[in-house]
Amino acid sequence: MNLNSVSVIIPVYNRAHHLLEALDSVFHQESPDTAIQCIVADDGSTDGSLLAAQMHWNKLQSRTPRPDREFLPLALEHGGYPGRARNRGVELARHDLVAFLDSDDIWLPEKLSLQLPLHRETRISHTRERWIRFDHGGSRREVSQKSQKHRRRGDLFTDSLWKCIIGPSTAVMDKSLFNTLGGFREDLQVAEDYEFWLRVTAREEAGYVDEPCVEKRAGLPNQDQLSERYGQIEGFRIAALQRLLENSPDIFSEPQQTAIRNMLVKKAEIYLKGALKRGNEAEAERMRRVIRTVLREND
Numbered sequence: 001m002n003l004n005s006v007s008v009i010i011p012v013y014n015r016a017h018h019l020l021e022a023l024d025s026v027f028h029q030e031s032p033d034t035a036i037q038c039i040v041a042d043d044g045s046t047d048g049s050l051l052a053a054q055m056h057w058n059k060l061q062s063r064t065p066r067p068d069r070e071f072l073p074l075a076l077e078h079g080g081y082p083g084r085a086r087n088r089g090v091e092l093a094r095h096d097l098v099a100f101l102d103s104d105d106i107w108l109p110e111k112l113s114l115q116l117p118l119h120r121e122t123r124i125s126h127t128r129e130r131w132i133r134f135d136h137g138g139s140r141r142e143v144s145q146k147s148q149k150h151r152r153r154g155d156l157f158t159d160s161l162w163k164c165i166i167g168p169s170t171a172v173m174d175k176s177l178f179n180t181l182g183g184f185r186e187d188l189q190v191a192e193d194y195e196f197w198l199r200v201t202a203r204e205e206a207g208y209v210d211e212p213c214v215e216k217r218a219g220l221p222n223q224d225q226l227s228e229r230y231g232q233i234e235g236f237r238i239a240a241l242q243r244l245l246e247n248s249p250d251i252f253s254e255p256q257q258t259a260i261r262n263m264l265v266k267k268a269e270i271y272l273k274g275a276l277k278r279g280n281e282a283e284a285e286r287m288r289r290v291i292r293t294v295l296r297e298n299d
Contacts, residue, residue, distance in 0.1 A: 004116070007092075009086050011102070015045075019052065030113055040072070087186065108213050110213065115127055126152075128208075130212040131218075132217045132218070156197075157201040161259060166197045177204065202253075265291055
């Protein structure tokens with residue numbers, strides 16, 4: 001295992017301007033002995049994101065030549081699924097470690113120098129994030145994380161059932177582990193990371209850097225985030241839990257499968273109440289069927 005090299009996968013769709021800031025943050029990592037392969041997986045952008053990325057990387061190299069900084073563009077037909085773009089990027093990764101960065105987030109300069117040494121003892125690691133939200137006028141404010149009381153290192157599986165604890169832009173993992181687990185699902189537009197980290201944390205303990213190494217940004221101008229487009233993501237998490245039970249039973253122990261079923265019922269009950277409040281009887285009945293099916297399996 002070479003801890004001084006990493007392949008970074010950046011999925012993008014029509015975010016040329018924000019992508020350039022993400023590229024800056026990768027190129028300028030304060031990790032002088034680390035070789036970085038930066039793979040931009042473009043999901044069929046129509047705004048010239050991939051060409052802009054290539055030109056910007058060339059400009060960075062002309063200003064500060066770094067032979068240990070490699071750029072690899074990957075043009076894909078538009079599919080609309082971020083998991084698919086990440087998976088295709090990992091297929092081109094040539095280093096033992098892979099990292100992920102969303103095109104609207106940025107890494108802080110010390111991220112890799114703090115995080116990569118953890119992989120002497122772990123196969124998956126993540127870091128604290130700094131959450132930034134922009135208002136309609138472009139002003140930014142930091143969102144407090146004081147209410148986040150979940151576990152962050154070690155066995156994260158139980159806490160990860162409630163919500164996504166590992167932010168994609170914070171994660172570094174062994175490519176062999178990624179391939180063993182089959183990568184991200186390519187049929188979930190939202191919560192594909194939630195589903196994947198459950199498969200990861202079911203079998204691996206996580207390392208953690210307890211200081212912000214990523215700036216996670218929301219509300220940027222001209223930004224179309226899938227999670228904000230749909231208004232809520234619990235429906236996608238319910239779908240993810242259903243797929244885990246249907247398609248990945250061999251990954252989970254019996255207690256883990258029981259925990260997944262219990263969380264599925266809990267989330268479906270909450271979603272059911274919301275559907276009734278909105279007057280959406282079709283969605284309410286769908287949740288009733290989910291609950292009945294799980295309860296029968298528990299008997």
